[in-house]
Amino acid sequence: MLNTNNLLLALLTIGFLSPTACSSSDQAAQQSAPTAQQSQMQKDNNILMDSASPFEDLTEFAVAADVAGMDRALDVIEERSGITRSTLDPVRRDKYDSLWASIRAGRKGGTYTDVALNSVESYRVLIEGLHDEVLTVPKAVSLLDYAGFRLSVLASLETPDWAAIRVTMEEARSFWAAISGRIQSKGLHDAMNTTIDGIERAVEARDARMTVFAAHVDLDLVDLLESHFEEIGQVGRKNP
Numbered sequence: 298m299l300n301t302n303n304l305l306l307a308l309l310t311i312g313f314l315s316p317t318a319c320s321s322s323d324q325a326a327q328q329s330a331p332t333a334q335q336s337q338m339q340k341d342n343n344i345l346m347d348s349a350s351p352f353e354d355l356t357e358f359a360v361a362a363d364v365a366g367m368d369r370a371l372d373v374i375e376e377r378s379g380i381t382r383s384t385l386d387p388v389r390r391d392k393y394d395s396l397w398a399s400i401r402a403g404r405k406g407g408t409y410t411d412v413a414l415n416s417v418e419s420y421r422v423l424i425e426g427l428h429d430e431v432l433t434v435p436k437a438v439s440l441l442d443y444a445g446f447r448l449s450v451l452a453s454l455e456t457p458d459w460a461a462i463r464v465t466m467e468e469a470r471s472f473w474a475a476i477s478g479r480i481q482s483k484g485l486h487d488a489m490n491t492t493i494d495g496i497e498r499a500v501e502a503r504d505a506r507m508t509v510f511a512a513h514v515d516l517d518l519v520d521l522l523e524s525h526f527e528e529i530g531q532v533g534r535k536n537p
Contacts, residue, residue, distance in 0.1 A: 359413035444469035
């Protein structure tokens with residue numbers, strides 16, 4: 298039986314931390330007297346973050362088989378497709394186009410799991426296109442968001458794909474390792490460590506229910522990580 302104590306500790310820790318709202322556009326760093334190049338990178342980041350958000354919505358609607366919700370999200374994505382594609386480099390643009398075609402085919406064919414998984418991957422393409430050097434919130438935080446969504450979808454399948462789940466679990470650990478040393482809140486740091494460990498134990502046990510649970514904790518903690526980086530970024534701007 299999988300020990301859930303550490304995962305429950307992560308949830309309790311969430312209760313003692315106070316997240317603040319963080320819009321997608323807030324994730325671009327506001328630097329004093331930015332260069333023209335920095336200003337363009339910040340503009341690109343805002344576009345990509347705003348374009349990524351509907352894919353999160355689409356993933357949730359697809360998992361819930363909410364057709365009306367999916368169609369609303371698809372309309373937003375289609376409306377933004379021009380500016381989204383123009384902001385991506387050629388390699389990512391081609392991948393984005395391929396995923397977008399698969400999403401539309403999945404919606405038309407009623408294969409909503411395909412819609413969800415391709416939507417998650419589209420989100421990743423956009424996040425990986427961000428210019429990390431001018432972000433207040435590192436892209437690794439959003440990639441932890443990606444990992445949580447993908448784990449949740451994969452583990453919710455009637456027959457979970459444990460090989461794919463393991464790959465995503467290992468990626469989640471690497472995303473966390475990239476930023477863990479920058480977290481100044483011990484409670485948040487410990488909660489995230491506990492959650493990553495919990496995901497790994499759930500996957501090792503091939504416990505789909507606990508994998509989904511741990512993935513949801515990860516998604517909750519991502520909100521706190523975003524707020525944390527915003528707060529320390531504001532302090533840094535006040536005290537250069």
